[in-house]
Amino acid sequence: MPGVVTFDQLWSDLADVGRSPDTGGYRRYALSAEDHLLREWFAGEAERRGLDLVTDRMGNQWAWWGDPDTTPGVVTGSHLDSVPDGGAFDGPLGVVSALAAVDRLRADGFVPARPIGVVNFSDEEGARFGVACAGSRVITGAMTAERALGLTDEHGISMAEALRSAGRDPVQIGADPQALRRIGCFVELHVEQGRGLIDLDQPVAIGTDIWPHGRWRIDFPGEANHAGTTRLVDREDAMIGLASTVLAARSAATTQDCVATVGKTLIVPGGVNAIPSSATAWLDTRGSDEAAVRRTVAEVTSAAEPFGARFTEESWTPTTRFDPDLLRRLQRVLPEAPLLGTGAGHDAGILATAGIPSAMIFVLNPTGISHSPAEHAERDDCLTGVAALVAVLADLAGERS
Amino acid sequence: MPGVVTFDQLWSDLADVGRSPDTGGYRRYALSAEDHLLREWFAGEAERRGLDLVTDRMGNQWAWWGDPDTTPGVVTGSHLDSVPDGGAFDGPLGVVSALAAVDRLRADGFVPARPIGVVNFSDEEGARFGVACAGSRVITGAMTAERALGLTDEHGISMAEALRSAGRDPVQIGADPQALRRIGCFVELHVEQGRGLIDLDQPVAIGTDIWPHGRWRIDFPGEANHAGTTRLVDREDAMIGLASTVLAARSAATTQDCVATVGKTLIVPGGVNAIPSSATAWLDTRGSDEAAVRRTVAEVTSAAEPFGARFTEESWTPTTRFDPDLLRRLQRVLPEAPLLGTGAGHDAGILATAGIPSAMIFVLNPTGISHSPAEHAERDDCLTGVAALVAVLADLAGERS
Numbered sequence: 001m002p003g004v005v006t007f008d009q010l011w012s013d014l015a016d017v018g019r020s021p022d023t024g025g026y027r028r029y030a031l032s033a034e035d036h037l038l039r040e041w042f043a044g045e046a047e048r049r050g051l052d053l054v055t056d057r058m059g060n061q062w063a064w065w066g067d068p069d070t071t072p073g074v075v076t077g078s079h080l081d082s083v084p085d086g087g088a089f090d091g092p093l094g095v096v097s098a099l100a101a102v103d104r105l106r107a108d109g110f111v112p113a114r115p116i117g118v119v120n121f122s123d124e125e126g127a128r129f130g131v132a133c134a135g136s137r138v139i140t141g142a143m144t145a146e147r148a149l150g151l152t153d154e155h156g157i158s159m160a161e162a163l164r165s166a167g168r169d170p171v172q173i174g175a176d177p178q179a180l181r182r183i184g185c186f187v188e189l190h191v192e193q194g195r196g197l198i199d200l201d202q203p204v205a206i207g208t209d210i211w212p213h214g215r216w217r218i219d220f221p222g223e224a225n226h227a228g229t230t231r232l233v234d235r236e237d238a239m240i241g242l243a244s245t246v247l248a249a250r251s252a253a254t255t256q257d258c259v260a261t262v263g264k265t266l267i268v269p270g271g272v273n274a275i276p277s278s279a280t281a282w283l284d285t286r287g288s289d290e291a292a293v294r295r296t297v298a299e300v301t302s303a304a305e306p307f308g309a310r311f312t313e314e315s316w317t318p319t320t321r322f323d324p325d326l327l328r329r330l331q332r333v334l335p336e337a338p339l340l341g342t343g344a345g346h347d348a349g350i351l352a353t354a355g356i357p358s359a360m361i362f363v364l365n366p367t368g369i370s371h372s373p374a375e376h377a378e379r380d381d382c383l384t385g386v387a388a389l390v391a392v393l394a395d396l397a398g399e400r401s
Numbered sequence: 402m403p404g405v406v407t408f409d410q411l412w413s414d415l416a417d418v419g420r421s422p423d424t425g426g427y428r429r430y431a432l433s434a435e436d437h438l439l440r441e442w443f444a445g446e447a448e449r450r451g452l453d454l455v456t457d458r459m460g461n462q463w464a465w466w467g468d469p470d471t472t473p474g475v476v477t478g479s480h481l482d483s484v485p486d487g488g489a490f491d492g493p494l495g496v497v498s499a500l501a502a503v504d505r506l507r508a509d510g511f512v513p514a515r516p517i518g519v520v521n522f523s524d525e526e527g528a529r530f531g532v533a534c535a536g537s538r539v540i541t542g543a544m545t546a547e548r549a550l551g552l553t554d555e556h557g558i559s560m561a562e563a564l565r566s567a568g569r570d571p572v573q574i575g576a577d578p579q580a581l582r583r584i585g586c587f588v589e590l591h592v593e594q595g596r597g598l599i600d601l602d603q604p605v606a607i608g609t610d611i612w613p614h615g616r617w618r619i620d621f622p623g624e625a626n627h628a629g630t631t632r633l634v635d636r637e638d639a640m641i642g643l644a645s646t647v648l649a650a651r652s653a654a655t656t657q658d659c660v661a662t663v664g665k666t667l668i669v670p671g672g673v674n675a676i677p678s679s680a681t682a683w684l685d686t687r688g689s690d691e692a693a694v695r696r697t698v699a700e701v702t703s704a705a706e707p708f709g710a711r712f713t714e715e716s717w718t719p720t721t722r723f724d725p726d727l728l729r730r731l732q733r734v735l736p737e738a739p740l741l742g743t744g745a746g747h748d749a750g751i752l753a754t755a756g757i758p759s760a761m762i763f764v765l766n767p768t769g770i771s772h773s774p775a776e777h778a779e780r781d782d783c784l785t786g787v788a789a790l791v792a793v794l795a796d797l798a799g800e801r802s
Contacts, residue, residue, distance in 0.1 A: 025625075025670070084670035085625065085678075127672055194630035213629055215673055224426075224486065224773030227662035227685040228614055228744035229595035232655055234769070239647055239663050246644035254633055261628035262640050263675045267666055269426070269485035271528055272616055272683040274664045274772040277486070282673040284628040343629035368635070371675040372625030 003104030003386050008379075010096040013041060018082065025085030025373035030123035030134070031162040038080040042120045045099055049106075051118070056179035057172055058138040058148075059122045064182075065102060066115025072184035073115030074396040076101065076389060079124035079135070079347065086125070087375025089191035093363060093382065095120055097189045101389040112397035114184060121347045128153045128162075130215070130282070131315050136347040140354035141175040149173060154266075185326055185357040185396060188348040189389050191377050192362040193370035196340045203381040204388050205340040206330045207322060207360030210349040212293050213286035214316040218245060218300075221308045224269060224277035238279035239267065241307025248303030249283055249296075256296045258287030259343060282314075286343045290319055320349040323357035330359055333395045334388050337361075344370075361388055404505030404787050409780075411497040414442060419483065426486030426774035431524035431535070432563040439481040443521045446500055450507075452519070457580035458573055459539040459549075460523045466503060467516030469583035474516030475797040476587045477502065477790060480525035480536070480748065487526070488776025490592035494764060494783065496521055498590045502790040513798035515585060522748045529554045529563075531616070531683070532716050537748040541755035542576040550574060555667075586727055586758040586797060589749040590790050592778050593763040594771035597741045604782040605789050606741040607731045608723060608761030611750040613694050614687035615717040619646060619701075622709045625670060625678035639680035640668065642708025649704030650684055650697075657697045659688030660744060683715075687744045691720055721750040724758035731760055734796045735789050738762075745771075762789055 018026045018034035028034040039061060046053040046063035054062045066073060078094025098118040105112070122135035129151035137143035149160040149170050160170040190207075197205055222238025246262045253260035266280040283300060287293045301311055331337070340362055352358040363385040367376050377385075419427045419435035429435045440462060447454040447464035455463045467474060479495025499519040506513070523536035530552035538544035550561040550571050561571040591608075598606055623639025647663045654661035667681040684701060688694045702712055732738070741763055753759040764786040768775050778786075 083672040083675050086670075086672075086675075125672070125674070130673060132674065192630075193627040194632075195635070211629065223770070224775070226594040226745060226771035226773075227664055228612065228660065228687045228746065229593075229771060230660070230769075231595075232651070232660055234596070237651075237662070239666075240651055243644040243647035243663075246640055247648070250633070250638075250641055259629065259631070259633055261638070261674070261676055262644075263628055263668065263677055264671050264673045265640075265666060265668055267664065269487075269772075270665050271484040271487075271526070271772065272531060272665045273526070273533065273662070273685050274484050274487075275662055276664055277773065284674050286629045344627060345629065368631075369624070370627035370630060371670075371672065372627075372678065374625065 003100045003390065004383055006103040007096060007100040007383060007386055010099055014092050014096070020085065023085055023373050026082040026088060027084055028080060028082040029128040030081055031128070031166050035081060036166065042080065042095070049102065056139055057174045057176040058135050059168065060135045060139060061120040062179070063118045064115055066112060068115045068117060068182035071114050072182055073117045074393055075117040075119055075183050075186045076189065076393060077119035078188050078190055079121040081123055081125050081127065083125045083127050083371045085373060086371055087373060089375050089377050090193065090370055091124060093191045093377060094189040097382065097386045097389050100386045101393055104386065104390050105393060110394060111400040113400045114397045116393055116397050117182070124347055129159050132345050133347050133350045136350035138173060139176040139179050140350055142350055142353065145174040180354065180356065183351065183356050186348055186351050187359050187361060187392055188346055189361040189363065189385055190346060191370065191375065192365045193342065193344045195368035197362065197364040198366065198368055200338050202338055203364045203384040204334065204337050205362040206327060206334060206337045207342060207362055208327060208339045209322060209341045210320040210345060211286045211288055211341065211343045212290040212317060212319045213343065213345055214293070215314040216283040216297060217312040217314050218281045218283055218304055219310045220279045222275065222277045222279065225275045227273040227275055230275060235275055238276040241304060241309055242279040242281050244307065245281060245300060245304040245309065249300045252296045252299035253285065256287065256292040258285060258292050258296045260285045260296055288341065317345055317349060320352050322352055322359040326357045326359045329395060330392055333391045337388065361385060361392070404501045404791065405784055407504040408497060408501040408784060408787055411500055415493050421486065424486055424774050427483040427489060428485055429481060429483040430529040431482055432529070432567050436482060437567065443481065443496070450503065457540055458575050458577040459536050460569065461536045461540060462521040463580070464519045465516055467513060469516045469518060472515050473583055473585035474518045475794055476518040476520055476584050477590065477794060478520035479589050479591055480522040482524055482526050482528065484526045484528050484772045486774060487772055488774060490776050490778050491594065491771055492525060494592045494778060495590040498783065498787045498790055501787045502794055505787065505791050506794060511795060512801040514801045515798045517794055517798050518583065525748055530560050533746050534748050534751045537751035539574060540577040540580050541751055543751055543754065546575040581755065581757065584752065584757050587749055587752050588760050588762060588793055589747055590762040590764065590786055591747060592771065592776065593766045594743065594745045596769035598763060598765040599767065599769055601739050603739055604765045604785040605735065605738050606763040607728060607735060607738045608743060608763055609728060609740045610723060610742045611721040611746060612687045612689055612742065612744045613691040613718060613720045614744065614746055615694070616715040617684040617698060618713040618715050619682045619684055619705055620711045621680045623676065623678045623680065626676045628674040628676055631676060636676055639677040642705060642710055643680040643682050645708065646682060646701060646705040646710065650701045653697045653700035654686065657688065657693040659686060659693050659697045661686045661697055689742065718746060718750060721753050723753055723760040727758045727760045730796060731793055734792045738789065762786060
C-alpha cells in the first residue's frame with residue numbers, strides 16, 4: 001500500500017514545522033521562515049517523484065506528472081499555510097493526500113491519459129496580509145498585483161517587502177493565464193471544518209458549493225486621552241464603538257441566519273491607562289444566502305455609523321457552485337459520499353469563479369472544530385480520503401490505452 | 402535666568418528620544434533602549450552639576466545636593482518613561498523643572514540647610530509590564546520584588562529577563578528603606594492631565610489628593626474554531642464577553658459617577674477567520690469616591706460573570722490625601738495657586754501612602770488632553786512652574802544661616 005506508507009511518511013515530515021510546543025497549534029504564515037521550509041519540502045517531494053515543478057507568477061507550486069502544456073491536466077492539492085495557532089489538517093491534508101494518491105496510482109501501474117498535477121497554493125489563509133486565497137486570487141486576476149503587493153502585515157511590512165526579503169522579485173507577481181490554461185479541472189481534498197459529516201456519519205463527502213463570504217475592516221476614530229482625568233462626557237473612546245459593533249454583528253447574524261465573527265482587532269495606542277485613539281475590527285460574515293449576508297453587513301454598518309466607523313470591504317466572494325458535470329462524475333466514482341456545502345472559502349472556489357471546473361472532497365473532522373489545535377481527522381478517514389482521491393483522479397485523467 | 406536657560410536646554414535634549422516621526426508621540430518604556438538613553442542623560446546631568454547620583458534597589462535615580470544620610474532631604478522630580486504614543490510633558494516636565502530649579506537656586510547663591518534631591522522614578526506608567534508606579538511601589542514595599550520580577554510584557558518577557566538583558570541583576574530588586582529614609586518630603590511637579598486649571602484660568606495648582614484607582618485584568622474563555630463553518634449556537638466566542646463587558650464598564654461608571662476605561666486588549670489567536678479562543682481586557686477604574694469605584698467594578702464583574710470571566714486585581718490604590726502640613730506650607734509659598742485633586746496616579750501618591758510627607762504642583766495643560774501627542778504646556782506656564790518649585794524648595798530646605 002504505497003499510498004498508505006507515503007501518507008504516514010509525508011504526514012510525519014510536516015508534524016513539527018511551525019508547531020507551538022505550548023498549544024500544539026501551527027503558525028505557518030505566508031513568506032515566513034516556516035513557509036519557506038514547507039515550500040522547500042514540497043519541491044523536494046516533487047523532485048523525488050520526478051514530477052516537473054512549475055512555480056507560477058504568485059509563487060503557487062505545481063508538480064506535474066505529464067505535460068500540461070500539451071493537454072490541460074487534472075489537478076489536486078491544497079495549501080500548506082495556516083491561521084494563527086491553526087490545526088494540522090486544514091490545507092496540508094489536501095497536499096499530502098494528493099502526493100499519496102499519485103504514489104498509489106503509480107504503484108498500481110496506472111498511466112494517465114491526461115497529465116495529473118499536485119498544487120501547493122500560497123497564502124490561502126491570509127493570516128499575515130489579511131486577504132484569504134491570495135495565491136489563487138492573484139493568478140486568476142480576482143486580486144490585482146498592485147493590491148496584493150500593497151497589503152501589509154501587522155508590523156507594517158508590505159507583501160512587496162516580504163517578497164523581496166524572501167529573495168523574490170515583486171515585479172513577477174500578477175495574473176498568470178498560462179498557469180490557468182494547464183488546469184483542465186481541479187479537485188481539492190480538505191478536512192471538513194464543521195459538523196456535517198459527523199451528523200451524516202460518513203468519512204468523506206463531495207463539496208457542492210461555498211457560501212458567499214466576505215471580510216470587512218471597520219475603523220473607529222477616537223481621541224487619545226488619560227484614562228483617569230478625562231470625564232466620560234469629554235471622551236471619544238474608540239473602544240466603545242468597537243464593542244457595540246461586535247455585539248451588533250452577533251445580533252444581525254442571528255437575525256439573518258448567517259455567521260459573523262470579529263476575531264482580530266487593533267487598539268491604538270493600546271495602553272491600560274490611555275483612552276484608545278483608534279480601534280479597528282475585522283468582520284468576517286458568511287451564510288448560505290447572499291442577500292442575507294449583505295443584509296447582515298448592512299445592519300452592522302448602521303449600528304457602527306453613530307461611532308463614525310469607516311467600512312472597507314477587504315474581500316467578497318459570492319456563492320460559488322462547483323461544476324455540475326464534475327460533481328456528477330465524482331458522484332459516479334464515490335456513490336456513497338454525501339453532498340455537502342461549506343461556509344469556508346477555498347482556492348477551489350476561486351478557481352471555480354474563474355471558470356475552471358472545480359470540486360472538493362471533504363474528510364470527516366470528529367471534533368467539528370477547525371482553525372484550532374483541536375482540529376482533527378482520524379488516520380483511517382484520511383486513508384479513505386486518499387482512496388477516494390485515487391479513484392477520482394483515475395476516472396478524471398483516464399488510463400492511457 | 403539660569404533656570405530658564407537650563408529649562409530650554411534640558412527640554413530640547415529630550416525632544417527626540419523615543420519620538421514617533423508619524424504621530425509626534427513618545428514610546429519610552431521601562432528597560433527599553435530609550436529608557437537606557439534617558440537614564441544615561443539623567444546621570445550625565447547629575448554629574449554635570451556635581452550632584453551625588455544614587456540608584457536605589459529598583460533602579461530609581463536620585464541626584465543629591467547635600468548629604469541625605471545626615472539629614473533627610475527635600476526631594477522633587479518625576480519620571481521619564483511614557484505610555485504608548487504619549488505626550489512630551491507627562492513625567493519629563495517634573496524632572497526637567499527640578500533640575501532647572503536647582504540651577505536657579507545655585508545661581509542665586511542659595512545654600513540649602515537641608516539636602517535637596519532630584520529623582521527620576523523608573524517605570525511610572527507601567528506601559529510595558531502593566532503595573533503603574535512600579536519604581537516607587539517596589540522600594541516602599543507596596544509591590545513585592547517577586548511580583549515585580551514575574552510581571553511580563555506583551556512578548557512574554559518578564560521584568561527579571563528584561564533586567565538581565567539591561568545588564569542588571571534581578572536579585573538587587575526589592576524594598577529599599579534606606580532610600581526612603583533619605584526623603585524628608587517629596588514635591589512632584591507634573592503637567593495637569595485634565596481640565597481643572599483651564600476652568601480655573603490659572604497656570605499652576607497645588608495637588609491635594611489622588612482619586613482611588615485600580616486596574617483589573619479580565620480573562621474571557623472561548624473555544625477556537627472556524628469563523629465560517631461553526632454555527633452561532635455552537636460557538637464559545639471570547640470576543641462577545643469582552644465586548645459586552647466594555648459596554649457594561651461604561652454604563653457602570655456613568656451610573657456611579659466614576660470613570661472606566663478598556664484601553665488594552667489581547668485577542669487569541671487573533672485571526673480574521675478564527676473564533677477567539679481567549680480574550681483579555683484590562684479595566685482601569687477611578688473616581689473621587691472609593692465606594693463608588695468599588696461599586697463600579699462590582700457591576701462590571703456581575704456583567705462579565707455569565708461569560709465565565711476571571712477578574713484579577715492588578716493594582717489598587719485607595720484615596721491618597723497629601724500631607725496637610727506640607728500642603729499648608731505650599732499654600733503659604735504659592736498663595737495664588739488653587740487646590741486641585743486628580744484622577745491620575747503618581748509616584749507622589751505611592752510615597753504618601755508609605756508615610757512620606759508628599760505633595761504635587763500641577764502645570765496648566767491647555768488641551769486638557771494627556772497620554773497623547775496632543776498633551777501640551779506653554780513655555781511660559783512651564784517657567785511659572787519652575788519658579789513655583791524654586792520658591793517651594795527654598796522654603797522647605799531652608800537657607801543655611
